[in-house]
Structures are given as C-alpha cells and as structure tokens.
Amino acid sequence: MYEVFFRSFNERVSLTKEEEEFVKQFLTPKKLRKKQFILQEGDVCKYICFVEKGALKSYSVDANGTESIIQFALEGWTISDLYSFLTAEPATYNIDALEDSELVLISKASHETLLEKLPKYETYIRLQITGAYIALQKRITSVISLPLEERYKNFIALYPNIAQRVPQHMIASYMGLTPETLSRVRKKMNLGK
Amino acid sequence: MYEVFFRSFNERVSLTKEEEEFVKQFLTPKKLRKKQFILQEGDVCKYICFVEKGALKSYSVDANGTESIIQFALEGWTISDLYSFLTAEPATYNIDALEDSELVLISKASHETLLEKLPKYETYIRLQITGAYIALQKRITSVISLPLEERYKNFIALYPNIAQRVPQHMIASYMGLTPETLSRVRKKMNLGK
DNA sequence: CGATTTTTTGAATCATATCAACGTACGTGG
DNA sequence: CCACGTACGTTGATATGATTCAAAAAATCG
Numbered sequence: 001m002y003e004v005f006f007r008s009f010n011e012r013v014s015l016t017k018e019e020e021e022f023v024k025q026f027l028t029p030k031k032l033r034k035k036q037f038i039l040q041e042g043d044v045c046k047y048i049c050f051v052e053k054g055a056l057k058s059y060s061v062d063a064n065g066t067e068s069i070i071q072f073a074l075e076g077w078t079i080s081d082l083y084s085f086l087t088a089e090p091a092t093y094n095i096d097a098l099e100d101s102e103l104v105l106i107s108k109a110s111h112e113t114l115l116e117k118l119p120k121y122e123t124y125i126r127l128q129i130t131g132a133y134i135a136l137q138k139r140i141t142s143v144i145s146l147p148l149e150e151r152y153k154n155f156i157a158l159y160p161n162i163a164q165r166v167p168q169h170m171i172a173s174y175m176g177l178t179p180e181t182l183s184r185v186r187k188k189m190n191l192g193k
Numbered sequence: 194m195y196e197v198f199f200r201s202f203n204e205r206v207s208l209t210k211e212e213e214e215f216v217k218q219f220l221t222p223k224k225l226r227k228k229q230f231i232l233q234e235g236d237v238c239k240y241i242c243f244v245e246k247g248a249l250k251s252y253s254v255d256a257n258g259t260e261s262i263i264q265f266a267l268e269g270w271t272i273s274d275l276y277s278f279l280t281a282e283p284a285t286y287n288i289d290a291l292e293d294s295e296l297v298l299i300s301k302a303s304h305e306t307l308l309e310k311l312p313k314y315e316t317y318i319r320l321q322i323t324g325a326y327i328a329l330q331k332r333i334t335s336v337i338s339l340p341l342e343e344r345y346k347n348f349i350a351l352y353p354n355i356a357q358r359v360p361q362h363m364i365a366s367y368m369g370l371t372p373e374t375l376s377r378v379r380k381k382m383n384l385g386k
Numbered sequence: 387c388g389a390t391t392t393t394t395t396g397a398a399t400c401a402t403a404t405c406a407a408c409g410t411a412c413g414t415g416g
Numbered sequence: 417c418c419a420c421g422t423a424c425g426t427t428g429a430t431a432t433g434a435t436t437c438a439a440a441a442a443a444t445c446g
Contacts, residue, residue: 060334068338070330083327092334119312126319129326134276136329137263141253141285143336144369145261148401167424176337181402183426341433360392374434376394 002027004052005104008076012127013120022118026110032056032097039095045084047105051077054101055165058093059173069174072098072162078128085111098166143176148185151175195220197245198297201269205320206313215311219303225249225290232288238277240298244270247294248358251286252366262367265291265355271321278304291359336369341378344368 005027006020015023028047032038032054039045041061049056051073058079059069070093073079084091085108106114114121142151155171156163163171168186169179177185198220199213208216221240225231225247232238234254242249244266251272252262263286266272277284278301299307307314331351335344348364349356356364361379362372370378 060338062338066338068334070334070337082323082330086323086327119315122312122315122319126315126322129319129322130275130279133322133326133329134279136326136333137275140329140333140336141261141263143333144263144367145253145255145259169424174337178403179425180404180427184402187426362392371435372393373395373436377434380394 001029002052002104004076005050008050009124013123015120019118019120023114023121026106026114028105028107030103030105032101032103034097034100037094037096038103039081039084039091039093041092041094042090044088045081045091047107048078048080048082048085048111049073049095050104050106051075051079052102052104054103055098055162056095056101056103057098057166057170058095060093067173068176069170072159072166072170072174074161074165078132098170148175148177148181149189152182152185152189194222195245195297197269198243201243202317206316208313212311212313216307216314219299219307221298221300223296223298225294225296227290227293230287230289231296232274232277232284232286234285234287235283237281238274238284240300241271241273241275241278241304242266242288243297243299244268244272245295245297247296248291248355249288249294249296250291250359250363251288253286260366261369262363265352265359265363265367267354267358271325291363341368341370341374342382345375345378345382 002024006015006023009015009023029052030038030049038047038049038056039058053075055075056073056079057069058071058073058081059067061067071079079095081091081093081095083089084093088108115125142154146154152175155175168182172179172182175182195217199208199216202208202216222245223231223242231240231242231249232251246268248268249266249272250262251264251266251274252260254260264272272288274284274286274288276282277286281301308318335347339347345364345368348368361375365372365375368375
C-alpha cells in the first residue's frame, strides 16, 4: 500500500523509514470504480488525489453539456481542483475515474499539518507543482503556436501511455477539438500504416 | 529598492527585518530598456526575474518568425523560462521588455542557497508557483472550452491593466489568434460604444 | 509634421465544426 | 456462446469561423 506514492516522493525528496511512517498517518486509501466521481463541480474539493493505480480525468462541462478535459492522471500523477482545495470555494471541475482505480487521498488538514511539520513534504509539493507548471506551460505553447498535427504529435510523444489507454474522443476533448476533427488529422498523418 | 519584491514576499510569508536583510544579499537589481532582451532562445536562463517596475513578455518564435506570447509580466509578477532555469538546458522562450523596466534578479546559486537556508523562501516560491499554476490551468480551460468572445472577455476581466498597456496584436498573440481576428471579435462585441 | 506602428476593413481561401449516417468493436445478459 | 445494445471511430456534405494578403485608416512617437 502506498508504494507508488512513496516511490514518487522518494524520487524527489528521499525519506527515512520513520518519516514514511509519519507521513502514512495522514494518507487515506480510496478505491474508485470506473465512471465514479471523486469530485463534482459545485462541491468543495476536499482532497489532493494521488493515483496509485488506474486513470482519472478532470474536466469542465459547458452550457451545452460538452466536456473539456483539463487533465488526465495515470499512476504516479496527482489530480485535484487545486483552487477549490486551497480556497474552499466550490469546484469548477469534475474528476472521475476512467478505469477502476486506487487513490491516496490527502485532506486539507493533513496537507496543512504536513507542510508545517515536515519540511520535506513542502519540498515534495513544491517540486510536484513546479513540474506540473512547466508541463502546462508547454501545453499552452503548443496550443497557441502549433498546427494541429504538431500538437497531436507532441501529445503522443509526451504521453504515449495515455494515448493507448484512453479513447480517442477524450484526447480530442483534451486538445479542444471535436472527435471528427481529430480523426481526420490522424487520417492525414496516416497513422496505422 | 526592492520594495515591490518584499511587498509581494510579505503578502505571502511575512519576514522580519533581519530576514529581509538576509534575502537582499541574494538579489541583483537590473534595469532594462524597452525592447531589450533578458533571455534569448538558445541561451540558458540564468535568472528568475521579478518585475519591480515596467512590463515584460515571454514568447516563442516559430519557423515563420511568428511570435507566440506565453506570458506577460507587470509589476509584482515573476517571469523566467523555468525549465531552462532549473535544468540548465537551452531556453525555448525569449523574454524582453515592453517598457523600460526595473527587475530584481535571483540567480540559480542564490535560489538554491535561499531554498536551503531560509524555509520561508521555499514557502514563498511554493505559493508563487501554485498561483501561477492555477492561473495557467484557467487559461487552458478557457482556450479549449470557450468561444473567442468569452475568452477575450475573460482576459480583459482578469488582466484589465495588461489590456490597457500592451498593444492589441500582442493580446492576439497571447490568445493564439491573428491581430485581424481579434480586431473583428472586438468589433462584433462592439467595444468602445 | 513626418515616420512608424497599430488597428481596421475587405475579399478569397483554408480549416474546423456540425449534422447525419454507417461500420466496428466490446461487453452484457439471455 | 450468441445476440443485441452501447460506445467508439470514421466518413461525407455543408455551414461556419479563422487566416491570409493587401490596403487604408488611425494612433503614437520623435
């Protein structure tokens, strides 16, 4: 239990066995079935969710009911509506499971205590979010400056495992495209041959 | 000197006078003329730049020479090619001044020392980057899910001061549009009447 | 004022969305 | 194990929206 979480943690900041035990007190395991929500728009986001196993997505839903996928999270990734988590305002995103999944939850109270009591936790969080920030900046750059084909190639190169595990229309959603358009982009690239 | 920087710092984590003095050792002031670069693509990004006064932009340039603006930074904001700064790989972004500006520079060595010696600095950095991450996530959401008009309205609502200070074609670039398209969007919204 | 930059406008072209239909794969219940 | 229903991907025709290129109007700066 928590293997993936502590592997991720130790890759960034290495913990002693005692520190690991200390951290464990603040973690809650949670299993999620495919299609089950861990957060719904309008609710306050109570957890940072670390994915031990499985896959989730966060997304917003517009007036017509169209979903736009903000983030995918596979094993080793963290997902949350961070703004809602930090401010306790209602969430603007939904998060649900793409597959049966196992999560490690960190509540707000745990998060705050860990920040206070264990400097290495703050470092871990800082490094995590720095990585996430850099990735997002690349995503923005890609969206505003590259033609579709390039954007799609970048995505596949960066996240080959996501491309294999999630349906294509969700990748379209993540890219801000209709499924038909992504299908045609792929055709033009003639993938599969 | 450094007033804006320490105001920003103290808003997030309050420092004693002694701590401020300690931090000052690691800061370097720098003036930049309009159009002057602080970072060029291909060079390693050596500083985190805090804007005391003025305005800068970071941007990438594609094969045709078209600029895509990644970020604006006005007073109180921080700008850098964080990936290059952290990894010492060549930068993929350019950063230059939109107006005559005054910066506070933090070198890599200073950054590392401050992280090590002053826990409050790590907290400051963590909070800064968390805010930047949340803002970027909103920007992505806007780009992939909203129609142009809405995206433009959001931008104006969020950064009214940027809209007033930078030419419209740069806002188009930031949004990933041609200047003509943004001009027509504005016309349709009939702004100015 | 003159020179440069910025914004606007128009017309033609290209890209993406939309709507509808079809084919395929997959999983579930019979 | 088969049959059916559902979800997914593809294709085509058309409509809508954005880009491009060229030019003119407006604003800014020295």
